Amino acid sequence: MSIIENLKKLISKKQSSDLLGITFRLNSIDFCAVADPATNPDENDLTEIRCQQIKSDPSKYAETLGSLHQEQNLKGQCHVVLSAQQAQMVQVDKPNVPDDEINGALKWQVKDLVSFSADNMVVDYFDGPKLAGGSEKINVVCASKSDLKAFVEQLNKNDINVKSIITEEFAFASLLQTKGVASLLVCQQPNEEVIILIVKNGQLFFNRRLRGFAQISEKSEDELAMTVIDALSLEIQRSTDYYERQLKQAPIKSIEIILPLEAEPFIARKLAENTHIAVNLLKLPEQFRDQRPFAAAIGATLYADVLASSEEHV
Numbered sequence: 001m002s003i004i005e006n007l008k009k010l011i012s013k014k015q016s017s018d019l020l021g022i023t024f025r026l027n028s029i030d031f032c033a034v035a036d037p038a039t040n041p042d043e044n045d046l047t048e049i050r051c052q053q054i055k056s057d058p059s060k061y062a063e064t065l066g067s068l069h070q071e072q073n074l075k076g077q078c079h080v081v082l083s084a085q086q087a088q089m090v091q092v093d094k095p096n097v098p099d100d101e102i103n104g105a106l107k108w109q110v111k112d113l114v115s116f117s118a119d120n121m122v123v124d125y126f127d128g129p130k131l132a133g134g135s136e137k138i139n140v141v142c143a144s145k146s147d148l149k150a151f152v153e154q155l156n157k158n159d160i161n162v163k164s165i166i167t168e169e170f171a172f173a174s175l176l177q178t179k180g181v182a183s184l185l186v187c188q189q190p191n192e193e194v195i196i197l198i199v200k201n202g203q204l205f206f207n208r209r210l211r212g213f214a215q216i217s218e219k220s221e222d223e224l225a226m227t228v229i230d231a232l233s234l235e236i237q238r239s240t241d242y243y244e245r246q247l248k249q250a251p252i253k254s255i256e257i258i259l260p261l262e263a264e265p266f267i268a269r270k271l272a273e274n275t276h277i278a279v280n281l282l283k284l285p286e287q288f289r290d291q292r293p294f295a296a297a298i299g300a301t302l303y304a305d306v307l308a309s310s311e312e313h314v
Helices: 005-010 058-066 068-072 099-110 145-155 168-173 221-246 264-275 292-312
Strands: 019-025 028-034 049-055 076-082 087-093 121-127 137-144 160-167 182-187 194-200 203-210 254-258 278-281
Touching (some): 028 068, 028 292, 049 292, 058 068, 058 145, 076 292, 087 099, 099 121, 099 137, 121 145, 137 145, 145 160, 160 168, 160 292, 168 194, 168 203, 221 264, 254 264
Parallel strands (some): 182 254
Antiparallel strands (some): 019 028, 182 194, 194 203
16 A cells, blocks of 8 residues: 555656665654665675664654755665654545545545545555445545655655655554464554554554553563553454454464564563463564664565565556
8 A cells, every 4th residue: 555656756767776764753754775785796795774763853854855865875766654643544434436536535535534634635545354244444544745745856856766655554564474374563663652453464454553652661661560561461452352353353373563672572571471372573584683663664665575566466
């Protein structure tokens, strides 16, 4: 799912093969740059990886993006991840119109459910899981057209070519490499809200943002054990109950977590005790193993593989 389709005319034709994942955060922008191995003269060297955070006031995001090529020497095929403040997701009944008219119909269907005006809204959607006996649902993602246009124009002034604009949910989901079985992922960007996802065969079956967990990195293990872990366990239980009972799916067998804090192994161990389900620290690809705080930006670079896979099946 990408909400860039109707902005493709803005994308430049330069074709550097480096990969670049950019994610917006509160008062900063993260990036993960992956050099094209073909440009590395030494075949014995690992692919060059660079992850970094750049402080930026939200009002200056476009300006910061415009400086990435000159100041950070960034280039390549870029996948942008919008923050929760920049994109909103709602679930609605699928409009009874031809497929090529759905996006236009959705603007008016969701205009009272989101904070963007219909004439300044970019929308895209992905199919929701089907409930037994229920109407067909779709998940609608909305963002500000003027903001996205400014971001794309700034990036495309140089050798940075925007290939997709996605949400954090899809960036994190692309980190899951399992096939055929469902995975529940508990994930977080540093000092932001925790997200619970359930993904099966690349399809996002369930997503939920949890409020009140943004500052868990500041809590001691005792504080985590007394309050946070029980609350998180309850949210996981609610999510698995919905997936298994309402969507009639097989039980979740394992939980993956990627939480950028020192107590991550402790949380995994305590969640396993509470949920009685295997809980694992999500393994990132080997070249990214020391970059867990940049997981969403890393997921954006891996989203290129998701796009390629989907195009193969069109």
